[in-house]
Amino acid sequence: MIEPRGARRRRGGPLHTRYARTVRDKPQPPERTETVRDAIAAELRGQPLTARELSERVRIPEREVADHLDHLARSARGRGERLVVAPPRCLACGFAFDVRERFTRPGKCPSCRATRIAPPRFSLA
Numbered sequence: 001m002i003e004p005r006g007a008r009r010r011r012g013g014p015l016h017t018r019y020a021r022t023v024r025d026k027p028q029p030p031e032r033t034e035t036v037r038d039a040i041a042a043e044l045r046g047q048p049l050t051a052r053e054l055s056e057r058v059r060i061p062e063r064e065v066a067d068h069l070d071h072l073a074r075s076a077r078g079r080g081e082r083l084v085v086a087p088p089r090c091l092a093c094g095f096a097f098d099v100r101e102r103f104t105r106p107g108k109c110p111s112c113r114a115t116r117i118a119p120p121r122f123s124l125a
């Protein structure tokens, strides 16, 4: 009874922090997809990020990031924003890929066939 506060903080601290970061004081639990997309948008307003970095920050599988970005690219226009994509580049020869096709990382360079490709980076501006 002397230190209930300390005990509670030790057990509930990380969970509470995680909850507060993702849910943000909404009265009803929002649909998971919307929450994730909002979180991605918030991250992209800070700095350009790769799909992997985004997946780590909002805790979703990397393969799901492209779909969210696809929706964000469209919804951004309605908010007066734009999804900016820095194209993937070949680390061997510097070839810049066309970013308009897909949001995923290409397998190899069509110019020199190297497979070390810097992934695309995304931001909202």
Ligand SMILES: [Zn+2]
Pocket (backbone or CB within 6 Å): 090, 091, 092, 093, 094, 095, 109, 110, 111, 112, 113, 114
């Ligand atoms: Zn190349």
